[in-house]
Amino acid sequence: MVIEGCVRAPKIKAESLENDFRTLEDDISPDEFVGVEGLGTTVIDMYPNIFRQKNRRELLMLFFSIFSYLIGLIMLTEGGVYVFQLLDYYAASGMCLLFIAMFESICIGWVYGADKFYHNIEHMIGYRPLPLIKYCWQFVTPALCLATFLFSVIKYTPLTYNKKYVYPSWADAVGWMLAISSIICIPLWIIYKLCSVKGSLTERLRQLTSPDVELPQWQPDPKIVFSDPSQRPSEAAHLTIAVQESRC
Template sequence: MEAVMTSVIDLFPVVLRKAGRREILLLVFCLTCFFGQLIMVTEGGMYVFQLFDYYACNGACVLFLSVFESLAMGWIFGAERMFDIIEDMTKSRPNYIFMLCWKYLTPLVSLVSFISSMVEYQPLTFNRWYVYPDWAYALGWLLALSSILLVPGWALGRMCAGKGSLKQRWCHLCSSDTELPLTSKQLAVMKETAFTAEMDDLVRTDTEEHENGL
């Protein structure tokens, strides 16, 4: 729950980081979860709980999101940048195997597992004998799609709201934020570049003065 709260606050920092706003959001979130789950403690609550557990919280939804999360972290944000950030925080560089996992192994395994779970899908039954009605299966798939469709839905919304050609909007969508804090490695490179540029200017100035003096 703390992770959800942090994500919502990070999405709307100007509104939710004011005094008292976080507490109000937490109260609304807890009350919504409380009243939404009251039905699960009724006599037929186990049927509802299993419907949520099988569709909304199953491995296929998590694996689908994991594919895009690992791709975003390994390729868009950049595994190299993640290495630099970890090195800044821990003063030690992670093993190279982590980069291979972030960029290749994790998205590949997650994608294969997701496809396998879809191929081997079996309709939900309760205690192996009760078959849910068709509307319950439709509700279950709506619950599953509510999390799965967030990724393409958000990407489509950003594409429509962007400016420029379709290719420019796609490239902008697949690039990391340019306003992220710089790592120590990036700062060192910038200082070295600035120092080199200053030395080149000094050498050029001295050369021009020498030529003018001659």
């Protein structure tokens, strides 16, 4: 039996490593890259003079990856499952996501403009979506998110693990701090911007909800003329392309 086990040991190790690599390949999903890219792109757009230089974008992504890896190591400790559930219940809970989604819909439907965003989508995908989607951005989605958010707050129950272990009060306090840290940024930034702009409240709101005059705006190609202004981009075969001879 000992000899047979020694003979089969390399094969067992090879199969074990193969299974481990397959599991690792399945765990590394595109969602992981999307999260890091989304966070990194936001920071780069906020501070372009600092990060839009040689190799700084890559270093920033490396920093976020290493930082996330070190935070994830906590989950591998003996009590890591308790920390994981605490973060999952509060920091990544439905309340935070619903609150953020509500403001995203409000910004798209009322600040940026539902009609403008609707035309942008038409330009990107090549056809005109169902017009009902505009009213979803403006009314349906914010109302549903707000109602579900309030329902989650009213029906809140303290966190438990496996329906047996009840988290202490200080752990619930830490969890609420994590949840509020994601939610409070939006109203605090709104208040800060309102206080930093001069004029009456109406003038401040109008100025803050209008695009910056220095921001480059997308313009259609002046060389392409649509024979029918209401024509959809998907009907490109029926377009009349007029090229000015003087520019050739």
